[in-house]
Amino acid sequence: MSLIKNVAAAIGAAALVATSAFAGGHTTNLRIQTHYAPETVSGKLAAQYMKDIETMSNGEITVEMFYSSSVVKSVETFDAAATGILDCDMTGAGYQVGKNPAFQFVGDIMGGYATPYQQLSWLYSGGLEDAQALYNAYDMQLIGWWVYGQESLASSQPLDGPDSLRNFKFRSPPGLATKIFEKLGAKPIVMDFTEIFTALETGIIDGADASGLANNVGLGLYDIVKHTNFPGFHSMPSDHLTCNKAVWDAMPAHHRQIMLVGMEALALRTALTFETKNAEAAAKLRAEGVTLWQWSEEDLGAFRAAAQASWPEFATTPEAKALVASHIAYLDQLGLVK
Numbered sequence: 001m002s003l004i005k006n007v008a009a010a011i012g013a014a015a016l017v018a019t020s021a022f023a024g025g026h027t028t029n030l031r032i033q034t035h036y037a038p039e040t041v042s043g044k045l046a047a048q049y050m051k052d053i054e055t056m057s058n059g060e061i062t063v064e065m066f067y068s069s070s071v072v073k074s075v076e077t078f079d080a081a082a083t084g085i086l087d088c089d090m091t092g093a094g095y096q097v098g099k100n101p102a103f104q105f106v107g108d109i110m111g112g113y114a115t116p117y118q119q120l121s122w123l124y125s126g127g128l129e130d131a132q133a134l135y136n137a138y139d140m141q142l143i144g145w146w147v148y149g150q151e152s153l154a155s156s157q158p159l160d161g162p163d164s165l166r167n168f169k170f171r172s173p174p175g176l177a178t179k180i181f182e183k184l185g186a187k188p189i190v191m192d193f194t195e196i197f198t199a200l201e202t203g204i205i206d207g208a209d210a211s212g213l214a215n216n217v218g219l220g221l222y223d224i225v226k227h228t229n230f231p232g233f234h235s236m237p238s239d240h241l242t243c244n245k246a247v248w249d250a251m252p253a254h255h256r257q258i259m260l261v262g263m264e265a266l267a268l269r270t271a272l273t274f275e276t277k278n279a280e281a282a283a284k285l286r287a288e289g290v291t292l293w294q295w296s297e298e299d300l301g302a303f304r305a306a307a308q309a310s311w312p313e314f315a316t317t318p319e320a321k322a323l324v325a326s327h328i329a330y331l332d333q334l335g336l337v338k
Contacts, residue, residue, distance in 0.1 A: 025060055026252045030243070033066040033081075034090040035074040035193045040218035041277050042148060042211070042239070042270070043067055046090060049146075049241075049266045056258045074193045075174070081244050082139050088243040089140070097175035099138065102319035104175045106131045106142075108237040109327050111180070111307020114336065116147035116271040119236060122330045124264075130326050134319050141248040143241040144263030146270040148212045149278065150232030154200070154221040155207030159229045159293045162302050170207040171196050176307075176314050177209060177235060183306045200224045209235060213285075214277035222290050230282050230292045233300050234307075308337070 032050070036043040050063040069091075072080045077089040078096050094107030106127075113119040123131075123145055135142040158164055165186040172178050172188030181188045189205060199205045201224055210216055213230050222228065241263055248256065282292055295303075315324040331337045 026255065028057075028061045028251050028255045029064070030061070030087045030247070031064045031066070031071075032088040032090050032241075033069060033071050033077050033086050035069045035077070035092075036067060036215070037219065038067045040211075041214045041273060042146075043218075045146065045266060045270050045273060048269070049262055052265065053258050053262045056262065057255060061255055061258065069192070069194055078138070078140065078242070081242065084244065086244075087247050088143075088241060090239070090241050092237050092239045093242075094173050094175050094177075094237060096138075100134065100317055100319055101175070101314050102134050102317055102323050104314060105311075105320060105323035105327060106134065106238060106240070107175070108173075108177070108235055109311070109324075110176050110235050111304040111310075112327060112331055112336065113236060113334075114150075116149050116236065116267075116274075118334055118336075119147050119238060120145060120267055120271070122327065123238075125330070127326060127330075130323060134323075135242055136245060137319075139245045140242045141245045143243060143248075143259055144267060145238040145240055146263070146266045147236060147238050148215070148270050148274040149236060151209065151211055151235040151237070152213040152216060152228045152230050152232040153207055153209055153234070154216050154225050155227040156200070156225040157206055157227060158291065159207075159227055161295060161299045168207060169205050170209060171199060171205050172209050173237075176310060179310045179314060180234075180303075180307045183310065184303070196221070197224070212274055212278060214274060214281040217281045217284065222285055222288070226290050228285065228290060228292055230278070230294065233295060233303060 034046050036046060050065055053061050054063065071086060074091050075095040077091045080086045081089040092107050093103040096103040131142055153159055162184055165181065165184045168186040170186065170188060171191050172181065174190045178188040178190065191199060196208045196210050197220065200208060200221065207225060208221060210219060210221060216222060286292060311324050315321045328337055
């Protein structure tokens with residue numbers, strides 16, 4: 001009988017603890033949009049992040065995830081989060097350069113860092129604090145970055161060096177990219193991420209600045225065009241997670257910490273995953289008859305020179321100038337400033 005009493009007491013105590021935890025618990029329900037399709041490598045990594053934060057919070061954080069910019073266009077995601085249509089934006093800062101060119105330098109400082117690890121080291125060596133003031137000015141909170149590495153162009157024509165960019169009509173994200181490629185004689189056309197496939201199919205563009213090699217494969221770009229460059233050199237976007245500041249501030253401290261630490265894990269997982277996935281994609285594409293062009297150091301230097309000459313031209317606000325100065329100081333330590 002004493003055993004039954006002991007078991008009953010233990011069950012009662014456990015129920016009391018569970019009830020107390022439930023009564024005192026907090027829930028955070030987030031609506032997050034990404035421009036990535038769920039079948040791409042980045043889409044799958046985003047899904048893993050959501051699973052991680054839900055699990056680490058013991059279900060206190062729940063996420064309704066929207067892929068392929070299914071609620072609003074990619075460029076509108078930031079504003080949708082800031083105004084409460086969504087809670088968080090999981091695209092990239094480059095879409096917001098129209099608000100302030102400073103967003104370029106937390107979105108993609110083209111011709112700068114050579115690896116994701118270098119770029120992330122700037123963020124976690126004081127860059128996050130430098131960028132936070134910019135985000136907060138628009139009622140948003142920067143949670144972190146996930147950087148997949150250098151992008152590869154998709155093209156219907158050879159990409160064998162800077163000369164091949166003359167009159168190259170391609171999809172470009174807004175911002176610094178257009179200035180740099182125009183310097184090299186290309187004809188960038190700004191269009192939404194979701195419009196790339198149709199524009200390539202119909203011949204509106206000759207190529208696209210879309211994503212990294214593995215993501216481009218996932219998007220099906222090389223089913224249409226048969227040239228690319230690898231390793232990439234022109235762009236290494238910092239995809240961000242940024243949330244409505246009022247939503248962020250209302251979250252319990254342990255939920256915020258889970259999301260912050262989860263983003264650091266996602267950043268490392270992304271960089272490591274794409275090391276493998278890009279190599280696998282390159283082998284697959286070669287076997288399928290896609291030509292992969294690798295630029296010489298001299299050609300890469302020509303691009304970096306054009307890119308770095310464009311930074312001060314684009315940095316026309318105090319916030320942009322401050323971020324450029326921060327990057328240049330760090331790049332100089334790494335020996336990457338020309």
